Amino acid sequence: MPSSIALVRRPGPRVAEGLVTHIERSPVDPDRALAQWEAYTVTLREHGWQTVEAEPADDCPDAVFVEDAVVMFGNVALIARPGAASRRPETDAVEAAVVGLGASVKRVREPGTLDGGDVLKIGSTVYVGQGGRTNAEGVRQLRAAFEPLGARVTAVPVSRVLHLKSAVTALPDGTVVGHEPLVDRPSLFPRFQPVPEEAGSHVVLLGGGKLLMAASAPRSAELFAGLGYEPVLVDIGEFEKLEGCVTCLSVRLRELHA
Numbered sequence: 001m002p003s004s005i006a007l008v009r010r011p012g013p014r015v016a017e018g019l020v021t022h023i024e025r026s027p028v029d030p031d032r033a034l035a036q037w038e039a040y041t042v043t044l045r046e047h048g049w050q051t052v053e054a055e056p057a058d059d060c061p062d063a064v065f066v067e068d069a070v071v072m073f074g075n076v077a078l079i080a081r082p083g084a085a086s087r088r089p090e091t092d093a094v095e096a097a098v099v100g101l102g103a104s105v106k107r108v109r110e111p112g113t114l115d116g117g118d119v120l121k122i123g124s125t126v127y128v129g130q131g132g133r134t135n136a137e138g139v140r141q142l143r144a145a146f147e148p149l150g151a152r153v154t155a156v157p158v159s160r161v162l163h164l165k166s167a168v169t170a171l172p173d174g175t176v177v178g179h180e181p182l183v184d185r186p187s188l189f190p191r192f193q194p195v196p197e198e199a200g201s202h203v204v205l206l207g208g209g210k211l212l213m214a215a216s217a218p219r220s221a222e223l224f225a226g227l228g229y230e231p232v233l234v235d236i237g238e239f240e241k242l243e244g245c246v247t248c249l250s251v252r253l254r255e256l257h258a
């Protein structure tokens, strides 16, 4: 049954200590981060999404990036095993939240690692980025979890950014969008649309042709508007300093069985 729930997680007091891998660290203002997060959740609600908060994990600076803790396919939640050890305690409360919403649960087990940010679903095709936080065993377990449900899992290399979805996401028609210098192999995707800014690679499909995007990608937003979409811009500057993007601040649950 279609559902319109977006799982989110409030940033904690230690958010400024979040991991930084591919960019220089710059100071994060926790109050501004919280305000940006509030505005992000308001935007989701304004566009028809019911936001549900996972219990905060105040000891985990990166917990706000809730997308990394779980991957949904239909009604099934695959609980991740984050590639960064400091992020592993994040998953318990996310599991409790999705179970509370009626999802059934599978888990990535050691020695597998998988971050939700490495998984891009386009219909029943599931791309998984390999090379950063997700290892080959994590890919194997993703395949074992979702292929029996009808998914076709394709592993693609990721070496230039943190996660696959830091490099590419997809428009409602399935066209993959990405900032070419940061995409390892654009030719692996059947339809690829280059965008002029890194943050232009990140779209969250709000429904009805609306694309939630970072305010830091105005030229990409213009490009998408020219393709007949409606960009909805939010300022997530404090999270961008931690290599976060619009996609990683929520997990949409679209097919819960009531």
Ligand SMILES: NC(=O)NCCC[C@H](N)C(=O)O
Pocket: 018, 019, 020, 021, 062, 065, 067, 068, 084, 087, 116, 117, 118, 162, 163, 165, 166, 242, 243, 244, 245, 247, 248
């Ligand atoms: N899916 C995502 O792009 N998540 C962003 C995670 C950022 C966090 N600072 C991390 O390094 O894990």
